[in-house]
Amino acid sequence: MTLHPPWTPTDAVGEALHVLRMSGTFYCRSELSAPWGFTLPAMPGCLWFHVVTAGGCLLEVGDGVRELREGDLVLVPRGEGHVLRSDPRASTPSILAIPHDMPDSRYAVLRHGGGGAPATMVCGAVRFDHPAARTLVGLLPDLIHVPVSPLTDRLRDTLRLIALEVEELRPGGEAVITRLADVLVIQAIRTWMGTAATARTGWLGALADPQIGRALALVHRDPARDWSVAALAAEVAMSRSAFAARFTALVGEPAMAYVTRWRMHVALDRLAGGDTVARIAAELGYRSEAAFSRAFTRVVGEPPGAARRALAARDAPAGWETAVG
Incomplete structure (x- = not known):
């Protein structure tokens, strides 16, 4: 008989979320000033996330453009390449070409822009290793945008904690931000599963x-x-x-x-x-x-x-x- 720890969920949906353990490929805290912009590369097998902790920006993925405001969270579940910028005219060099400060091998601080209106963000690319997690992520839409207005209290609390850490980065702050970001990604997926009609059909519907x-x-x-x-x-x-x-x-x-x-x-x-x-x-x-x-x-x-x-x-x-x- 296979034994499981006492915190293992007893329902299949809870278990699917339980195995959404991430291995962080990269996390970045961005301090930006208009005009600014950059292109993020495709990361097959990874999920991109962006949290706007102050200011706002435009997100361009595929043929779509989304306006992001302070407090917004967005996921690009299949790691497609995309563009972030302060306004439609801002240039968008590859983020690989922009200098970063690297407190450690998987965490960067990006300071970029022309000195105008400020914006701050926490971004990252994470990989899911468990097969159940990869199956679930494969069923997500191309983009999940969680605007500030309909956020649940728990999502809002996590965003507030991330914003506080970004404002005043203390010793160990990088570790706190990355852990909170992982929690935020799971909360966003759970929010989508609870509200999207497509989450009630197929394999996801069978889980429920x-x-x-x-x-x-x-x-x-x-x-x-x-x-x-x-x-x-x-x-x-x-x-x-x-x-x-x-x-x-x-x-x-x-x-x-x-x-x-x-x-x-x-x-x-x-x-x-x-x-x-x-x-x-x-x-x-x-x-x-x-x-x-x-x-x-x-x-x-x-x-x-x-x-x-x-x-x-x-x-x-x-x-x-x-x-x-």
């Missing part, structure tokens, strides 16, 4: 279903267990046929196809972390390395060795990470 959501949580917690449709149905007190039909209708694929695909998500994580194929196969409940490799190739489209090489190439430092690291 009392029975299918519980079945998903069981698979996520213990993917190595010898699951069957009958075993999952018994766990959630449904008949086998009713469970199978409801699972497919809500999730969009049969239960056992989901179990196998989820195991391969976990396997990809383990490969990226350096585990051997033999160890991954054993820990995911496969009787042999060959059986695991066949299943992996069928689902992922390439053998584990090739996938490991592709993951290594993806995670190699380049561009922004090299420049700031």
